[in-house]
Amino acid sequence: MPETNGHDAPRVGFYVCHCGHNIAGIVDVAEVARFAGTLPNVIVARDYKYMCSDPGQELIITDIREHRLNRIVVASCSPLLHEHTFRVATEKGGLNPFYFQMVNIREDVSWVTENHDAATHKALDLVRAAVRRVAHHRSLATKHVRIHPDVLVVGAGISGIHAALTLANAGKKVTLVEREPTIGGHMAMFDKTFPTLDCAACILTPKMSAVKNHPNITLWSYSEVSEVSGYVGSYTVKVKRKPRFVSEELCVGCMECIDACVYKEGKTPDEFNQGLSKRKPVYIPFPQATPQVVLIDPDTCIEFKSGRCKKTCVEKCDRNAIDFKQKEEIKEIQVGTIILATGFKTFDPKRIPYYGYGKYPNVYSSLEVERLVNASGPTGGDLVLRDGRHPKTVGIIHCVGSRDRNTNRWCSRTCCMYSLKLAHLLKEHSEAEVYNFYIDIRAAGKAYEEFYDKLLEENIHFIRGRVAEVTDWSARPEEEGKMIIRVEDTLIGVVRRVPVDMVVLAVGMEPQADSQDVRRMFNISCSTEGFFLERHPKLAPVDTFTDGIFIAGACQGPKDIPDSVAQAGAAAAQALSLIDAGEVELEPNTAYVVEESCSGCKSCLNICPYTAITRDETRQKAFINEALCKGCGTCVATCPSGAIRQNLFEDEQIFSEIEGLLQEKESVLTGGGAWRAPA
Amino acid sequence: MSYLYFPGCSLRSTGRPYEESILAVFRKLNIPLKELDDWNCCGATAYVSIDENRAFTLAARNLAIAERMQNNGNAGEDLMAPCSACYLVLEKTQHYMKTDEGVNTEVTAALRRGGFDYKGTTKVRHPLDILVNDIGIERIAKAVVRPMKGMKVACYYGCQVVRPFETFDHAAYPTTMDRLVTALGATAIDWPMKARCCGGSLTGTIQEAGLRLNRALLKEAEKRGANIILTCCPLCQHNLECYQKRINRRFGESIHIPVAYFTQFIGLALGIPRKELGIQRLFIPLKFADPPTKEAHAHA
Amino acid sequence: MASTGMKQGTNGWEPRIVAFFCNWCTYTAADLAGVSRLRHAPNARVIRVMCSGRLDPQFVLDAFARGADGVLVGGCHPGDCHYMEGNYKALRRVRLLQRMMKDMGIHEDRFRLEWISASEGEKVKTTINTMTERVRALGPLGLPERFAEWDEEMDGLAHAIAAQEEAVHA
């Protein structure tokens, strides 16, 4: 007999929510309430417009008092949305919050069913099950765990940087891990930023050095997280620190070793400049790189290949910072919360051969152009093409690898605006005729539309049409030696051939190549496209389904700088609220051992992924460490003698749910009982 | 390795040299071909414009016959269709029978009426695909007796052999034929119109449009220094070759470039007599016997 | 009461499928299906568990015994389990159960395990639809009724025996 709050028999209060028309439009809520009223133990059965509203919750609270209810069932939306709300209401009414059971008749019924009768029928079955289940509920104490105050931020692009600084300024210790030799991410590569046109470096580098100098931030660049274990409040993280072959402590970034290198000229395509220039084996990504530390690329360094280099770099370095023996290190840290800001990858335009990228030298990706027009870029900001010419006409093709079912279906959100920006910069740099080929201009942002206006005023060409092909097939003398962009001017309804000297492909944003591995490591989910999945698209945009792990920036979906920064701040705030609360409530859904039934067979021991189960050798019984148990219930299902049970998911509770679901006509129990667990 | 062979109507008239050269080349490589019993017209592009399920039925009969032959001693033999139109129509029929229930039920039923119980096992292949991917470039290269040195070839695939299904090559930038002719010692010129449409039957219907398409193709091929165009479809070949004179007359051009079937080209490289390859049937004669021109040497 | 039942379905009979969905992947996916208004067959009744690893074989048998025509289990894709490897444990048990149920003469199509990640609302829809169709094709399983029959036979037997005894001791 389940224990109750002062009453022996369960006295159930049942409430069905209209949710406006969301539920009531399909499910006959009146019938549901009437039906619930006929069920055993049900004292009150009501339907109400919005149960989650204050008056709705008030209904529950007063009923508990007036009708001495000791069980509450609410049929409304998904428990993932409002279970907490109603548990609180139940508690306010003076009951233990776990005497509550929720029935999902919106996401699971009204929103997925057309037929009214079918929907109502399904709702009734679910309600019957819940009413039966709740009778077996027991009063439970919520579990609390301490939150370790330190935070791990993964990825040091603008999002990671902003999140780290926010936390550090709030006095929290932050470890910031970046895969590349320098922090700054994509933003560091940009020339100017839309719509204000202030230079990316000017606004980013101060934040970068702030990170470097902040007493509360440990910056581990050229490093990758290799292992994560633990749970909200106390995660153990292993970080792999790749060897730079230059001591971070000793190097001051004077870069004399670079000049001294036996290679007079660089031979390797420069990653930071998108391969538009060459770097030496010993290099620093760019002048303001943070940390200001050079590194050696063992794949191209003679010393590593032959071991017979003059090592002019070593001679030159008066601080003896260079160390060819440096080994990879694994560091281990303890943190309470984690923010993932691993960013995005740009679409590889080779995947659309029609645009001739990699075939015609003067077809560029937008990121390449960012470097090309940058004063500290490979050409010092001189807009000179791969074939040495200066362009007189430029065509910017929008939506490359976006809004296309053959590549990526989503809109990358940033391309329209950065294309406008590049159009402006290119015209500024070259006085060229600039064409934008777009499907739709998406300038929804503060001062974005105004920027579009400005560009129109600058007499940039805007042709509404998705480009079909870029070829060197000239049909007329004046087209000779040019690339021909073939497009329909959809606003005029005529196919146009536009000859240009330079083509810029506005490539879209994609999930990082290794996003699937990363999400597995951190035990979170990805949406269909492969971006990290937020807990709720509207109400929990930076939370994940794993408590204590938050996401910020473009790893969650295409985003521009303002949005990324905003999200980074939000993620930091979420982490802070956990940290400052000091502890977090956990579902008391842990497993426990009923000693008298335990035979000590050990079959549960190696089942538990968290090694929460040990064997008390003296008493020959299994013992579960509640602090370690995450409540998956795998051991419960494994125990041959039914000695392990799980709070909130007791066998009786689930059996009674099954019974309720299927018991259309009363008493078909015959024989069925044969399968019942020893309860 | 052996195949069932679906000639299609064109290869019995305008495309005759295509058939002759195919048979000759496969004979030379000792790859047996068995003509499909009592095959019927595939329906081409026109039939679908009248009634599509009937068009599918028409084409499906051939697939069914092929399957029947496979079950009677020709196990595992794919159905080779050299004409792009036939190739696509058969392929498309196969595709929609697999993907569209409506089509499947109706066509299968119709086939039953004709005494066919079609399981859908027939695979439709194009000779280009077979030669390069089954027989293999190496094997063909080994058999070359007269390398095509100095020949600058514009490989022209046309549309329906690669589109829409892209079964064995890219829809816009196919390379199969280019690799093949390179192996024969020739140079394949790179041009963006490899798979650009020749207008198909438009030359016969809305000729003005049809001619202009072909003119663009021919001019570009010549401009890029090609001294021959190779095709893998009777209609393309017909359009590009037989209408050259008219194109020149109509647009005041002076285009003169031979247009042959890629199989004829292979045949010559393998030293098969010109007559067996139907070379004499071409409007614009091929002068291969000549030693390569100096200019060609320079480029080769 | 439940007479508000479905009028659709030819003979009025509609397959009843009990579904055990794990909280983190499949249940979330089902919510997504809802939010995206992906209409599907109303025949599945979902029971939420934290992890498919909680699936006790008895749950499945009980469901059948109480009149389910099919049982569907949904968990995270291999390697994606929120609890590291609960779904593998589930897989093992399901394999075992499937063999058992074959011996019991329950058609394999009546019991299905699917990996459905949080983002696969579409898959929830198709899975439930296809399963419903398969089970509909198989017709009612009706274990409770069969149990009832067996019990009756047993009663008859019991009475007969009792009668005999009385006759002897009379």
Place this chain on the structure above:
Amino acid sequence: MKLPTPPALRTTVTNSPPRMKTVVRRLKFESELDLSFGEHVAERAYGQKLLSCIQCGTCSATCPLSHYMDYTPRKIIAMTREGFKDEVLNSLTIWLCASCYACTVQCPRQIHITDVMYALKREAIARGFYPARNPIPVLAKAFYERVRHDGRNTESRLLITLYLRTNPFKMLKEAMLGLHLFLTGRLSLKKEKIKGMKELRKMIDSVEPRKEAVPL
């Protein structure tokens, strides 16, 4: 309402816009549209995605013939979707489509545009929506009959029928080419015919002819 039949098929290519001869009303009343047309066509073209068109114009730009069309393929999709039935079925566009599938493979919405064009051709033929001497539907019909009759197509005979039905004088123009083909043995009047004609006819006729025309 019936629109004036489209411009004659002698396409004259000029860069200066054609001079307006008749005034065409550019105002459209909703009552003049057939709002069911879009879906009707969509389901006949395996192109259900037709409705998802975003009017990007890739189809028009890939199309090697779009610049001779009275409406670009993109417009045809838009008009179909919006129910401009008469304009669509009267358009020259659907007849100019040479089924090269360039649009189909590049469409960012994966709309089977070529199949849509086929569907529209069938629709137009079924409703007699084309100028009497438009050679394409005539060719299609002639071809259809020939194949229904012999199981194979004899090109020579097909062409002759075509020219007789459209423009007999054109035959003279083609005579030289025809002659050349004869001489090279690439054209013969010998009729191609299959043995299993009865069985084929049985099969074909068993298929319900597609009733393209919907009640108007």
